[in-house]
Amino acid sequence: MKREQLIAEIKKKRSYLCIGLDTDIARIPAHLHQAADPIFEFNRQIIDATYAHCVAYKPNTAFYEALGAKGWDSLCKTIEYIPKECLSIADAKRGDIGNTSSFYAKAFFETLKADAITVAPYMGEDSVKPFLEYKNHWTIVLALTSNSGSADFQTRSVGENELYLEVVKKCILWANTDQLMFVAGATKPELIKKIRQLAPDYFLLIPGIGAQGGHIDDVSDAAITPECGLLLNASRSIIYASQEKDFAKKAAEEAILIKKQMEKWLDKSMA
């Protein structure tokens, strides 16, 4: 999905919500266990109920890999099922030496056919570039993550800047705003502001809304742009809003609540 189309979808749906499909077999409603593929069945119903209220879905590969080859199959079906109007983001945090990263790029962009993948920056330029060779796809580099461990290395000073800002500074030399985004954790709005200053026109994927404690207003205030420039991700607070048969309906209600908050920011910021 191209940048213009993503922005158009945000305007049309009045939402910059991304729903994290972190689907844990132990937390899905009991009645779904009768389905041939319970994980996919859960995701399918969540997607059907919510796609009008969000612009992206982000399955995290960990939850699927925990189930082995069968889980990988559920992931494939899920990516395929995501409506074309929504961005499909494989939250995989991959990265390896250049030759090997090119196999990851193939795995996620060709075999799995995701629109976007999250990538870890630790191994530097040749680990990121193979993803950028796919011009019609998005590479979303981890800059600042939402967890406590982000203080161990990401916010340490490297010369003038902190490491997460050095990551942003380097990466914007490698790709433009049409195919590169950054992950910036919702739990640190003051630091998101610094990323926005360095990368004024890049989209930021912001996880950590909801269960992890980040606030929509705080991060929108810190980084929304006239083209929106944000994808805010919520996972557990939406997909596990209920563990009963009404789980999809309750997920949609949660998504709508978030979208209502977002409408206000879009009215204020977008032309």
Add this chain to the structure above:
Amino acid sequence: MKREQLIAEIKKKRSYLCIGLDTDIARIPAHLHQAADPIFEFNRQIIDATYAHCVAYKPNTAFYEALGAKGWDSLCKTIEYIPKECLSIADAKRGDIGNTSSFYAKAFFETLKADAITVAPYMGEDSVKPFLEYKNHWTIVLALTSNSGSADFQTRSVGENELYLEVVKKCILWANTDQLMFVAGATKPELIKKIRQLAPDYFLLIPGIGAQGGHIDDVSDAAITPECGLLLNASRSIIYASQEKDFAKKAAEEAILIKKQMEKWLDKSMA
């Protein structure tokens, strides 16, 4: 596999070779394409021919994921086939927020039943700790990688030390030598020495021998200990030694050549 057992295997086999099973469907001999699972069949024959000369195998997940669910299945079969006397290392470079990393730990240590996994440090302590909860398994943290991109962030100064040394300093506070190793790229023996100074008793997994240009003598000289403390990985130079029907035999010949060089270092260093 416990540390004592690994050291005993190194002594017995007179080798600290790890063979990287970076099996690319486009590079395996043509006659194997008739097999039900060509990737597994290639790996099986490589393992049969080489296990007497090495102490570990390291399949890199990228090559398997490029083939989707089918590739994941080949990976499972490969890990299962690796003889118990050899360490099975899933080269996955995973890492995510704590809750998610625990699913990766489950995926690799319970579902896939690998002995060890490589982990990326960028997201800090809570991204690494879920792997360390598996006491009888190994967590191998990326410190210094063998690629050119390692200069982008890893060798930048963070306070007194370079980032890769800060990673080592932090991680040795989280786990002892029974369950933690570090990745240190063979292409930079002078920097491997600095890791060895900070972590004198930890095993180092050293990729980059062979196709990537690292030299066995240089890295052994830099970091071998009285308990060896090294696993040197070669991938392409061994598994693609021939692309004909004799590929497994040629792989064994390459492995033996490397082992011969290692014997000299073991005789000099181990009690």
